[in-house]
Structures are given as structure tokens and as C-alpha cells.
Amino acid sequence: MSSEPTPREIENWFPGKWSEVIGNTVLVLKLMDFILNGTCNMMATGIGRTGKTRTLHLGIRSLLCTQRSPNLDPCGQCYACNESVDPKNSHWGGFRALSGSEYEYFAVDCENITKAELEDLKKNSRLYTEKTIVYLDEVAALRRRGLEGTLLKTIDESDATWFATAIKLKREREAKKKGWTVHLSQDILNRFALKVGTSVPHTDDLRLWIEERCLEWNLKIEEPDETIPLMMKRTNKIVGHVIKMLALAASNRNRTLTLQDVRKFNLDALD
The missing domain is CATH 3.40.50.300 (P-loop containing nucleotide triphosphate hydrolases)
Known part of the structure; x- marks a missing residue:
């Protein structure tokens, strides 16, 4: 995958090594x-x-x-x-x-x-x-x-x-x-x-995983101390839903996920 993957590439991402698996x-x-x-x-x-x-x-x-x-x-x-x-x-x-x-x-x-x-x-x-x-x-x-x-x-x-x-x-x-x-x-x-x-990851592990994927995929998270906890709360730490939010970031200007994006994200559309 490229250093700036498209939203669809992020949605279709698969881990390439065991350290990339979360939960x-x-x-x-x-x-x-x-x-x-x-x-x-x-x-x-x-x-x-x-x-x-x-x-x-x-x-x-x-x-x-x-x-x-x-x-x-x-x-x-x-x-x-x-x-x-x-x-x-x-x-x-x-x-x-x-x-x-x-x-x-x-x-x-x-x-x-x-x-x-x-x-x-x-x-x-x-x-x-x-x-x-x-x-x-x-x-x-x-x-x-x-x-x-x-x-x-x-x-x-x-x-x-x-x-x-x-x-x-x-x-x-x-x-x-x-x-x-x-x-x-x-x-x-x-x-x-x-x-x-299956099992969901620990909160600390998931936060670190989100930060690593953002670094790998050249994504930014606005106000991370508020946005990342809200991502985990809204998704119930379900990794596939978190990945959808990161794909949204890739579609935004400057590849940035905002607090407002997470608040408004339509999780019902993923069921």
C-alpha cells in the first residue's frame, strides 16, 4: 500500500505482520x-x-x-x-x-x-x-x-x-x-x-494502534486527546469501525479526522 492510501485502500487493508493485529x-x-x-x-x-x-x-x-x-x-x-x-x-x-x-x-x-x-x-x-x-x-x-x-x-x-x-x-x-x-x-x-x-483490544493498545496507522498512512487527528477517546467510545473499540473512520480521514482535506467527524459519523450505516 502507498504512503498515502486512498479511503478504499484503507477500508480493504489487511495486516501484513502479527504486530499489526489489534485485539x-x-x-x-x-x-x-x-x-x-x-x-x-x-x-x-x-x-x-x-x-x-x-x-x-x-x-x-x-x-x-x-x-x-x-x-x-x-x-x-x-x-x-x-x-x-x-x-x-x-x-x-x-x-x-x-x-x-x-x-x-x-x-x-x-x-x-x-x-x-x-x-x-x-x-x-x-x-x-x-x-x-x-x-x-x-x-x-x-x-x-x-x-x-x-x-x-x-x-x-x-x-x-x-x-x-x-x-x-x-x-x-x-x-x-x-x-x-x-x-x-x-x-x-x-x-x-x-x-x-474474537475480542476487542485494550484501550491503551488501541490508541497506540490508531497512532501507528495514522503515521503509516499519513493521516492526522485533530485534538487527539479528545478525538481518539471518542472514536473508541463510539465504536465500542470494534476495529473495523475505527478503520472506517480512518478511511474518512483520508477523504478529507489535509487527510485530517476532526472531533466533529467522529461525533457525526453514521455507525448505523455499517451494520
């Missing part, structure tokens, strides 16, 4: 364990914009990278780093040959994949090796689209490791239990030995 401590540690010690099926869950997808993508890039650092950061230059980020990049079994990685890799966009494509995935011989990673982006979409059942037997029969993300939603008002839930069947939940929730 989600348990998820970060588990992904690092996977890189060092081996993997198991895992689902990352959390409310929208808490960083589950960004964090998991970094873990996958590091796992697949052919030149990762001693700190487990992906190099950011190899084929694996540049082609494994977007779940819409569908390799369907050619990834290992193209990248030189020790892993085969399949990325599944659950919002758009067809039943025929899921059936093709099941037939792919590379799914039946332990050195294969399958990433299911927003797996709850398969149930909504009537495709969850197509996936269950494939998971059971394959030797691959399956990673998935699932967004948590507020329960309906008439539900007996209040709070948040994932709209997944027990059948699909049972296929993931490990389920890890």
Missing part, C-alpha cells in the same frame, strides 16, 4: 500454535468487523508462506502471500504447484459458491491429504443457501484441515436466550474441534 489475542496465539505445531479444524466467530477475517487471513498467509520470518510473519512477496488473501481467488488444487508451498490450499466464498462447485471440491484428490488447507469464508451462508448438507460429508471424509469464519448476530427479540449467536446447525459446529471467539 483477538486468543485467535492470534492459536494460529501461531498451528504454524509451529500443526493444525486442526477451527472456526473463528465474532460480531461483524471485530477482525476475525483479517486475523485468520494473516494466519493462513503465514502458514502457506515459503519465506516467513522467525517471528512467523509472512514475507509479503511470494506467490502464497499474494494469492491466498482473497477467498474469491479459487485455485481448486493448483495452489501448491504454483506457490511452492508445502500446503495445498482451497478458498471457498460461501456466499457465491454453487452446489456443482462444492461437488467438484469433494471429488478433488488433493482434499485427501493432511497437507491441504480449506478456508470457508462466512460458512453460515451455506445453510442459508441450502448447501450446508453438501459440505458435511466432504469434511468427514477428507484429510484436510478446515478453517471457517462465522459472524455472530443478535438473537431475535422473542428468543428465550438473549445475546449473540451464530446461525449454524449443530451438525456443522460439530465438525470444528476448536471454536475461537
Whole structure:
């Protein structure tokens, strides 16, 4: 990304190293364990914009990278780093040959994949090796689209490791239990030995992260001692919402976020 990224580039930003991840401590540690010690099926869950997808993508890039650092950061230059980020990049079994990685890799966009494509995935011989990673982006979409059942037997029969993300939603008002839930069947939940929730960062850590991103992206915050605490209060420290505010700063004259910008920011439009 350039030294003065556009608002859209900021909105689409992904961390390139572990020190750029904010919050989600348990998820970060588990992904690092996977890189060092081996993997198991895992689902990352959390409310929208808490960083589950960004964090998991970094873990996958590091796992697949052919030149990762001693700190487990992906190099950011190899084929694996540049082609494994977007779940819409569908390799369907050619990834290992193209990248030189020790892993085969399949990325599944659950919002758009067809039943025929899921059936093709099941037939792919590379799914039946332990050195294969399958990433299911927003797996709850398969149930909504009537495709969850197509996936269950494939998971059971394959030797691959399956990673998935699932967004948590507020329960309906008439539900007996209040709070948040994932709209997944027990059948699909049972296929993931490990389920890890997202977490928001500590206030001091988030302030430092905001300052570092502003320095990196050439952004300014007017009256930071008032504006940054208000950013954290209004966003409930949800990092994806903070990033949207920083994108707004990039669209302003002099790339500056004002106290008034934060006061008027329409968080309802992000839900």
C-alpha cells in the first residue's frame, strides 16, 4: 500500500505482520500454535468487523508462506502471500504447484459458491491429504443457501484441515436466550474441534494502534486527546469501525479526522 492510501485502500487493508493485529489475542496465539505445531479444524466467530477475517487471513498467509520470518510473519512477496488473501481467488488444487508451498490450499466464498462447485471440491484428490488447507469464508451462508448438507460429508471424509469464519448476530427479540449467536446447525459446529471467539483490544493498545496507522498512512487527528477517546467510545473499540473512520480521514482535506467527524459519523450505516 502507498504512503498515502486512498479511503478504499484503507477500508480493504489487511495486516501484513502479527504486530499489526489489534485485539483477538486468543485467535492470534492459536494460529501461531498451528504454524509451529500443526493444525486442526477451527472456526473463528465474532460480531461483524471485530477482525476475525483479517486475523485468520494473516494466519493462513503465514502458514502457506515459503519465506516467513522467525517471528512467523509472512514475507509479503511470494506467490502464497499474494494469492491466498482473497477467498474469491479459487485455485481448486493448483495452489501448491504454483506457490511452492508445502500446503495445498482451497478458498471457498460461501456466499457465491454453487452446489456443482462444492461437488467438484469433494471429488478433488488433493482434499485427501493432511497437507491441504480449506478456508470457508462466512460458512453460515451455506445453510442459508441450502448447501450446508453438501459440505458435511466432504469434511468427514477428507484429510484436510478446515478453517471457517462465522459472524455472530443478535438473537431475535422473542428468543428465550438473549445475546449473540451464530446461525449454524449443530451438525456443522460439530465438525470444528476448536471454536475461537474474537475480542476487542485494550484501550491503551488501541490508541497506540490508531497512532501507528495514522503515521503509516499519513493521516492526522485533530485534538487527539479528545478525538481518539471518542472514536473508541463510539465504536465500542470494534476495529473495523475505527478503520472506517480512518478511511474518512483520508477523504478529507489535509487527510485530517476532526472531533466533529467522529461525533457525526453514521455507525448505523455499517451494520
